[in-house]
Amino acid sequence: MSLLQISEPGQSTAPHQHRYSAGIDLGTTNSLIATVRNGEATTLADASNQHLLPSIVYLGKDKKLVGRAAQEMQAIDPLNTISSVKRLMGRGIEDVSRLGNNLLYRFETDSHSSVPRIQTDSGLVSAVEVSAEILKTLATRAELALDDDLSGVVITVPAYFDDAQRQATRDAARLANLNVFRLLNEPTAAAVAYGLDQDNDGVIAVYDLGGGTFDISILRLNKGVFEVLATGGDSALGGDDMDHALGEWILLQAEFKEVDAILARKVLIAAREAKEFLTLNKSAHIHIEHDKHRWQGTISREKMDELILHLIKKTLKSCRRVLRDANLSKQEIGEVVMVGGSTRVPLVGQMVGDFFDRKPMADLDPDRVVAIGAAIQANVLAGNQPDAEMLLLDVLPLSLSIETMGGLSEKIISRNTPIPVSRAQEFTTFKDGQTSMSIHVLQGERELVSDCRSLARFELRGFPPLVAGAARIRVSYQVDADGLMSVRAEETTSGITADIVVKPSYGLTDSEIESMLRDSMDHARDDVSARMLKEQQVESRRVIEAIDTALAADGDSLLSQKEIEDIIQARDNLAGLIETACADKLKKSIKLLEKISEPYVAKRMNASVQHMLTGKRINEINLK
Amino acid sequence: MTIELTEVAATRVQHYLANRGKGIGMRVGVKTTGCSGLAYVIEFVDEIQSDDEVFETRGVKVVVDRKSLVFIDGTQIDFAREGLNEGFRFKNPNAKDECGCGESFTI
Numbered sequence: 001m002s003l004l005q006i007s008e009p010g011q012s013t014a015p016h017q018h019r020y021s022a023g024i025d026l027g028t029t030n031s032l033i034a035t036v037r038n039g040e041a042t043t044l045a046d047a048s049n050q051h052l053l054p055s056i057v058y059l060g061k062d063k064k065l066v067g068r069a070a071q072e073m074q075a076i077d078p079l080n081t082i083s084s085v086k087r088l089m090g091r092g093i094e095d096v097s098r099l100g101n102n103l104l105y106r107f108e109t110d111s112h113s114s115v116p117r118i119q120t121d122s123g124l125v126s127a128v129e130v131s132a133e134i135l136k137t138l139a140t141r142a143e144l145a146l147d148d149d150l151s152g153v154v155i156t157v158p159a160y161f162d163d164a165q166r167q168a169t170r171d172a173a174r175l176a177n178l179n180v181f182r183l184l185n186e187p188t189a190a191a192v193a194y195g196l197d198q199d200n201d202g203v204i205a206v207y208d209l210g211g212g213t214f215d216i217s218i219l220r221l222n223k224g225v226f227e228v229l230a231t232g233g234d235s236a237l238g239g240d241d242m243d244h245a246l247g248e249w250i251l252l253q254a255e256f257k258e259v260d261a262i263l264a265r266k267v268l269i270a271a272r273e274a275k276e277f278l279t280l281n282k283s284a285h286i287h288i289e290h291d292k293h294r295w296q297g298t299i300s301r302e303k304m305d306e307l308i309l310h311l312i313k314k315t316l317k318s319c320r321r322v323l324r325d326a327n328l329s330k331q332e333i334g335e336v337v338m339v340g341g342s343t344r345v346p347l348v349g350q351m352v353g354d355f356f357d358r359k360p361m362a363d364l365d366p367d368r369v370v371a372i373g374a375a376i377q378a379n380v381l382a383g384n385q386p387d388a389e390m391l392l393l394d395v396l397p398l399s400l401s402i403e404t405m406g407g408l409s410e411k412i413i414s415r416n417t418p419i420p421v422s423r424a425q426e427f428t429t430f431k432d433g434q435t436s437m438s439i440h441v442l443q444g445e446r447e448l449v450s451d452c453r454s455l456a457r458f459e460l461r462g463f464p465p466l467v468a469g470a471a472r473i474r475v476s477y478q479v480d481a482d483g484l485m486s487v488r489a490e491e492t493t494s495g496i497t498a499d500i501v502v503k504p505s506y507g508l509t510d511s512e513i514e515s516m517l518r519d520s521m522d523h524a525r526d527d528v529s530a531r532m533l534k535e536q537q538v539e540s541r542r543v544i545e546a547i548d549t550a551l552a553a554d555g556d557s558l559l560s561q562k563e564i565e566d567i568i569q570a571r572d573n574l575a576g577l578i579e580t581a582c583a584d585k586l587k588k589s590i591k592l593l594e595k596i597s598e599p600y601v602a603k604r605m606n607a608s609v610q611h612m613l614t615g616k617r618i619n620e621i622n623l624k
Numbered sequence: 625m626t627i628e629l630t631e632v633a634a635t636r637v638q639h640y641l642a643n644r645g646k647g648i649g650m651r652v653g654v655k656t657t658g659c660s661g662l663a664y665v666i667e668f669v670d671e672i673q674s675d676d677e678v679f680e681t682r683g684v685k686v687v688v689d690r691k692s693l694v695f696i697d698g699t700q701i702d703f704a705r706e707g708l709n710e711g712f713r714f715k716n717p718n719a720k721d722e723c724g725c726g727e728s729f730t731i
Contacts, residue, residue, distance in 0.1 A: 003704060003711025004666055006640060006650060012665040037711070038640040039668060047708065145708035 002147060006038040011384055021181065021382035022142045023189070023374025024155045026131060026169065028086040029211035029238075031055045032368055033138040034375035035146060036384070041193070041375040043368045044145045052367060053141075056083040057133045059120035066137040075265070079106060080120045084212070087235070088116060088127035089172075090165030128168050132175035139178055152181040154378040156370050159185040159217045160231045162398055163443060163453070181381040187217035188226045189373030190339045194361050197224065202334035207352055207360065209315060210340040212238040216319050218326045218333075230326035232318045237311065239275075239342035245307045246271035246299070250286060254295035263290045278304050279344045305347045312351050319355060336360040341367045396421070400455075400477055400485070403440035405430055406538035407449045412477045415445065424476035426492075430542065432549060433465040437473055439489050441502060448530055456487065460498040463491035468545070536586035540578050543590055547571050547597060550604065558603045570596045625697050627652060627679045627686045633703040633712060634682035644668060649678070649685030652701070653692035662695060662729055664714055694718075 022035045022044075030052040034043040043051045050068065058070035058081045065073060074081045093107070093116045106119040117124040135155075142150055157169055166183055173180045184192075187206035191197060196204055201221050208215040215233040219226045247267045256263065266288055274284040278301045287296040323330065336356045343349060343366045352360050364372065396417050401409040404427070413423045429437065437460045444452030463471060472492040479485045488499040547567065555564055570593040577589050629637065641647050647668040654662045669687045672678060677693055679686045688696065700715040719729040 003706060003709055003713055004664055005711050006637070007665075007667045009651070009667050009670055012655070012667050038636070039644045040640055044708065141708065145710075147706075147709045 008039065008384065018146075018148050019151045019382040019384055020142075020146045020148050021375070021378035021384070022139070022150050022153045023184075023371050023376070023378045024135065024138055024153050025186070025189070025368075025371035025374060026086065026134065026155055026157075026172075027055055027210065027370075028084050028213050029055060030367070031134050031138060032371035033142050034368065034371040035142055036375050036379035037146075041372045041379070043365075043371050043375075044141055046141055053134065053138060054083075055086065055134055056081060057085070057130050058082075059122040059125060059130075061121040064122065064133070066133050080122075082118060082120070082125070082130050085127045085130040089131065090162070090168035091116065091127070128172045129175060131169070131172035135173055135176035135178060139176060150178065151382050152179040152378065154181050154184050154189075154374040154381065156184050156186045156189045156374050158215060158231075159187055159228045160215075181378055184374055184377055185217075185226070185228060186215070186339070186370050187219055187228070187231075187337070189370045189377065190337050191219060191221070191226060191373065192376055193364055193369045193373035194335075194337055196335060196337070197221065197226070203229070203328060203332055204335050204337060205319070205333045205356060206337045206339060207315070207319070207343065208233075208339035209342040209348060210238050211342070212236065212240050214238055214315050214318065214340075216315070216322050218322055218328065229328070230322040232322040232325065234314065234318060237314060238340075239272075239345075241311050242275055242308045242342065242345065243268050243272045245311065246275055246304060249299070249303075249307055250288070250295070250297075253297055254288065254293070256293050256295070263288075263293060266290050274299055275304065275345065279346060301346070308345070308347065312348055315348075316351065316355050319352075330356055333358070337369075338362040338366050339369055396479065398443050398453075399445055400479070401442040401444070401452060402427075402475060403438075403442060403449045405541075406534035408534050408538075409442050409444070409447060409449050409452050412475070413479065419479045422476060422478040424474055427473045427475060428469045429466065429471040429473075430468055431545065432467045434468070434471070435463055435465050436461040437463075437489070439475060439487065439498075441477075441485075441487050441500075448534070455485070456500050456502045458487075458489075458498055458500045460489040460491060460496065463494045463496045466493075468542075532583040533586075536583045536590070537578050540574055540586055540590055543593060544571055544575055547593070550600070554604065554607065555600075558607060559600055563600065566596055567593070567600065625677065625679075625693060627681065627688055627696065627698075628700045629681045629684055629686065630700065630702040631682060633701050634684045636703045636712075637684045641668070646670065648672065649687055651687045651689075652696065652699070653689055654695045664696075664729075665692075666712060 020035065022033050023041075025032045025034075032043050032051060032053065034041055045051045046053070046067075053067045054071045056067065056070040056074065058065040058073040058077070060073070060077060060080050070081055074083065108117045108119055108124055115126050117126050118130075139150060139153070153173065155169055155173060157166055161169070169183060170180055186208065187204075190206050190208070191204050199221065201223065204219045204221065206215075206217045206219065208217070213233065213235050214237040215231065217231045218229040220229050221227075247264075247270075250267050250271055251259065259267075270286050270288050274286050277284040278299070281301070283298050283300045285296070285298050288294065323333075333356055336352060336358060338349065338352070338360045343352075343362065349360055349362060396413060396415050396419060399411045399415045400413045401411045402425075404410045410425075412425055413421055427437070439458050439460060440449065440454065441456040442449060442452040443455050446452055460473065463473075473489055474492050475487065475489045477485065477487055485502040486499060487502065488497060490497040548571075551564065551567070559567075570589075574586070574589045574593050577586055581589070637650050641649070647670055649669045651665070651667045651669045653665040655665050669685070672687060673689065675690050676687050677690060679688070695718055696714070696716055698717045702713045702715065704710065704713045716729065
């Protein structure tokens, strides 16, 4: 007979209709899966009682291994053993070459696809496919443990993941046949695991020191929504560096004559064991034996602290930087949450505590805390927690904008806005008689369209021709809870509309989407000056357009030949400057043209007023 | 009339209640669903209803509504592991037949 779980009052389900769900921490080094059973969130172990699944996949000829078994192949067959694949998620080939030479795989580069694929003995694979293998292994583990299918999962991603990286994670889940309830930011998941989402609003720092990566995130909880204020860290700093520091010390002590790969590996393993032992003990014994090499000795915790001090100081430097980015002082941080196995090192806890001037939260297993938070969230989304007030929403990772004249991007919904959300803004026409408008949907933080990701482009056609600036085009952006976006444009005077549902911004097959990847934006540089220039160029063209139209209409009747010549000279002068001059110069030139045209504008105004008043009685004039 | 918990089961229930942070005990009952008639229900209890019977077994309050009690009187509840799976198992002397999956039964 089957094994039953305790449900919340009134929430027990009929047989075969359990809403089992799981939270998955898809990590760079290790991955975990957790679920809520009997009201308790726990990580699930494999048959040999291991909770952590190394994020390593071996793809040999007719042989596929995931986790520990794949890890063992790393030394034997490194080219077919893929690790740290998370670093490649949602990346284009250009990005991969920028990641440097710490990725040894053979990348296929000569194809038309811009998604990097790794050559293995079992064929070409993408990062998404490798991640799907890890997800499949975890899901199978959960289905065995629950004796049922998973109705859905919550997968965690780093807070700094952009849309392409998030979409790649979703794609991996789809390949693994998993229904993704939601992607959740890793620091948010850690905060949820500690129940901080039930607390009063406040600011939380999440310090995540893993095996090979360090992340620091500052979150603000506001009415049940976690907002990421700032993130920082070091993608190549973690517990492995501590092992290396200790290993070097061992090599120095042992004075081995020649160190081959196997001895080096043994030293590293001994270093790691010593580090772990020193978490709870004051000193550790080290014993190394390889061929004719043999050494034993002891290391004290003080000595280790001395060796790793510079690494921890480096993390604190990042902490200082994110606080500055978030414009916060240390005193404004309410709680500090510790995540990642390397935070078990006592010196880490102590120094982080001293830095933030408060005791960090570290009661939960730092390796599992992210998966546990994800499981709690998944359980709520599966509908097993009816009275849960936790309606933790996602926020947009990047701003959504629209292209305006001059190739500038104008933000409609800014990043960190909780979703679902809908925002609208009104735009108008640039030219007289304009009857259509092209709507270009963008994503990113930068000022110029060319630096943002293009999400979609469509046209609103057939609205009535009006003078420039008279048409009212209302563009509304809507993002639903799953991050799917729809855009609608409406010319409000005529009621003509057009809309589009934006396809996921990343897909394995879609070549047009792949090209977006290439534009992948890295760091937003200071391009305000570029924006200023574009704005002045647009303004110049608008003024010239207006002058030309006016002169053609009534220049001859209102102005003397001399006046016309003066205006045209200033106009030509401005026209000649548009492509070459700086923003300031353009501005001056526009001013000049406007000044010269001032009497003309006044005359036009008078003429039109006169025209309006001629032949009318005073009481017929409607003064608005 | 009795419902009994094994030592292991009682410890688990106490652990889950403590972890949940609230609740009086464990509700055990049956529902008329499932592939062969009746299905077991176990839930946390926050409130005891007027038609509930309460059994105290190994320090745990087991709450059963009177309608369910006739079907599960004398049941012993154990906590077991099967491979990676773990959970509560019912030994119900009233049950004659179980469906293949064991989640529902007939009397």
